[in-house]
Amino acid sequence: MSRSRCGPWSFGLQSECRVSAETSEPHIFGMNVPVGSERPLNPGAGIGWNSHKKISDVLLCCKLYISESRNRRALDSIERAARLEPDAVIAKMFPDRAYNRVRYTLVSYVVHDSSGCPVYSPLQRAVVAMAEAAYGAIDLELHSGTHPRLGVVDEIAFHPLARASMDEASWLAKAVAAEIGSQFQVPIFLYGAAHPTEKTVEAIRRELDYFRPNFLGSYWSGWSMPETLPMKPDVGPDRVSPARGVTMIGARAWVSTYNVPILSTDVSVVRRIARAVSERGGGLPTVLTLGLVHGEDSTEITCMLLEPNQVGADRVESLIQVLAAQNGLDVERGYFTDLSPEVIVQSYMNAA
Numbered sequence: 001m002s003r004s005r006c007g008p009w010s011f012g013l014q015s016e017c018r019v020s021a022e023t024s025e026p027h028i029f030g031m032n033v034p035v036g037s038e039r040p041l042n043p044g045a046g047i048g049w050n051s052h053k054k055i056s057d058v059l060l061c062c063k064l065y066i067s068e069s070r071n072r073r074a075l076d077s078i079e080r081a082a083r084l085e086p087d088a089v090i091a092k093m094f095p096d097r098a099y100n101r102v103r104y105t106l107v108s109y110v111v112h113d114s115s116g117c118p119v120y121s122p123l124q125r126a127v128v129a130m131a132e133a134a135y136g137a138i139d140l141e142l143h144s145g146t147h148p149r150l151g152v153v154d155e156i157a158f159h160p161l162a163r164a165s166m167d168e169a170s171w172l173a174k175a176v177a178a179e180i181g182s183q184f185q186v187p188i189f190l191y192g193a194a195h196p197t198e199k200t201v202e203a204i205r206r207e208l209d210y211f212r213p214n215f216l217g218s219y220w221s222g223w224s225m226p227e228t229l230p231m232k233p234d235v236g237p238d239r240v241s242p243a244r245g246v247t248m249i250g251a252r253a254w255v256s257t258y259n260v261p262i263l264s265t266d267v268s269v270v271r272r273i274a275r276a277v278s279e280r281g282g283g284l285p286t287v288l289t290l291g292l293v294h295g296e297d298s299t300e301i302t303c304m305l306l307e308p309n310q311v312g313a314d315r316v317e318s319l320i321q322v323l324a325a326q327n328g329l330d331v332e333r334g335y336f337t338d339l340s341p342e343v344i345v346q347s348y349m350n351a352a
Helices: 073-080 122-137 165-183 202-206 267-277 312-328 340-350
Strands: 056-067 087-097 101-109 118-120 155-164 188-192 245-250 256-262 288-291 299-305
Touching: 056 122, 056 288, 056 340, 073 087, 073 122, 087 340, 101 122, 101 299, 101 340, 118 165, 122 155, 122 165, 155 165, 165 188, 165 245, 165 256, 188 202, 202 245, 256 312, 267 299, 267 312, 299 312, 312 340
Parallel strands: 155 245, 188 245
Antiparallel strands: 056 101, 056 155, 087 101, 256 299, 288 299
């Protein structure tokens, strides 16, 4: 799908854009059986617009990162909001108590008009509803954890699955950004395919000092930046609410996340190892890393594998083990924090 075919990509996505059965039959897939989550989040069957639902092989995945994992009441509120759109499935929930951070992995279909342009996805309603619930339940000024963050809704990443294109992921990212920025008055920074120059989320984070702890050398606590941001957001106001922070929203190819626990409390050594493993530090290409405190008696190297089919988890873990041994540290077996795209798609299709 090309941009010229569908014209300019709009930031807005209105409900009247839905294609009805009387005009052009939409491509719809609408089941809500969760897979891989700790507990069912979407019980019951999804309800489509008509009884002639057509299974779509055009699927988008959304990874929604929220700065909270310890407040069960807040998480319940967010998950109730997700159920407002039963055709958007939460495939996995990954909370991390030490980081005080949770990621929801959602998947749903894309509806196209008769010319093949995307006009609707249930993901938009689900994600915006979850963001609203998060803003109502979480105050960033009262939040602390050992993972960097800049917002209550810290990041929303869209990935094309199955036969979806990056253009479709970008279209939805910009639509969600427009709605969240306007409705909740939150500054939004676009990245990847959603940004005019495809600026990376890592570059934006460095400019906003995302990676620098602001409390006790290893913690991120409250809001420490000025209310007038040092750079202009792509969407939303220039001034930031310290209670809500800012949000990164973008579209990018699939990224695998792999964490390796280190049996040490010396975070400075772990950070040096993490940097040596990363591409930025002269290590493995297409690998991004952070060395973080993870609990009272351990640390962790979190890894983003930008091209997991080229540089995979085994290679990353092997290098970490070598470098850790050189520093007299023991390493536990690493773990993926999410399902693979193949498992997400296959499980979703099997639910039909």
